[in-house]
Amino acid sequence: MQAALNEARRAREMGEVPVGAVAVADGEIIGRGQNAVIVRQDPTAHAEILALRTAAAKTGNYRLNGVDLYCTLEPCTMCYSAMVHARIRTLYYGAADPKGGIFSTGVFERVRPVYNHAIEVRAGILQDFCSRILKEFFLNRRDAGAAERGGLENR
Numbered sequence: 167m168q169a170a171l172n173e174a175r176r177a178r179e180m181g182e183v184p185v186g187a188v189a190v191a192d193g194e195i196i197g198r199g200q201n202a203v204i205v206r207q208d209p210t211a212h213a214e215i216l217a218l219r220t221a222a223a224k225t226g227n228y229r230l231n232g233v234d235l236y237c238t239l240e241p242c243t244m245c246y247s248a249m250v251h252a253r254i255r256t257l258y259y260g261a262a263d264p265k266g267g268i269f270s271t272g273v274f275e276r277v278r279p280v281y282n283h284a285i286e287v288r289a290g291i292l293q294d295f296c297s298r299i300l301k302e303f304f305l306n307r308r309d310a311g312a313a314e315r316g317g318l319e320n321r
Contacts, residue, residue, distance in 0.1 A: 167260060167292045170236040173200040173213060174299050180205050184299045187213040187237040189221035189230065189254075196233065197221025213237065214245035218252050229253050238296040240267030240289070243277070249285055256286040260296025 173186025177200035189197030199216025203209055214237055222228045230252040240263040241249070249257060264270040268277075269289070 167236050167238070167258065167296075169195055169198070170213075170238050170260075171292065171295060171299065173198055173217075174238045174296070177201040177213065178299065178303055184303050185213040185237070185239045187217040187235060189217045189233050189235050191221075191225075191230075191233045196224045210244065212242065212245050213239075214241050215248055218248055218254075222252070231255070234258065236291070239263050239300065240270055242266050243268045243273050246274070246285075247281075250281045250283045253283055254285050256288065258288045258291045260290070260292050261300060262289065262293075 169188045170186040173188060174184040175186070177186060178184035180200075180202065182201040182204055185201045187197075187199045188195050197217040197220040199213040199218070199220065201213050202211040202216060205211075214235065217235060218230065221230055221233060228251075232255055233252070234256040235249060235254050235258070237245075237257065237259045239261050240259050241257070242263070246257075246268045262270045268274045269287070
């Protein structure tokens with residue numbers, strides 16, 4: 167999870183929401199990602215998606231059987247669905263996301279029947295550190311008067 171936190175710090179340095187993720191196979195990091203939706207102008211450039219993409223490129227396979235994913239924030243439905251398609255073995259995440267997380271919002275219970283692969287989930291890993299980086303980021307943005315207007319970041 168420390169490596170995922172490092173990715174979150176990189177996202178923060180780019181002005182992105184500080185979320186990081188790493189994909190791990192046999193104790194080795196094979197994929198890394200940090201939120202990059204603004205920088206890439208890509209609404210799918212979430213940390214988890216980018217970690218899955220780099221892991222798939224490294225392995226030469228879109229199926230990531232036996233791979234674990236460490237994320238600093240509870241994944242959204244899009245990211246969790248991508249993990250299912252990739253056949254992630256275990257998801258470890260830090261901070262809960264009551265506004266957009268697949269588990270905290272109750273979405274998972276409604277969509278579970280459509281998934282053809284079960285991922286083991288471990289929540290609350292280094293939760294305090296993962297939560298703190300997000301809280302500090304949003305506090306700083308509010309203090310700076312940053313707001314979204316017309317779909318564009320007002321930084």
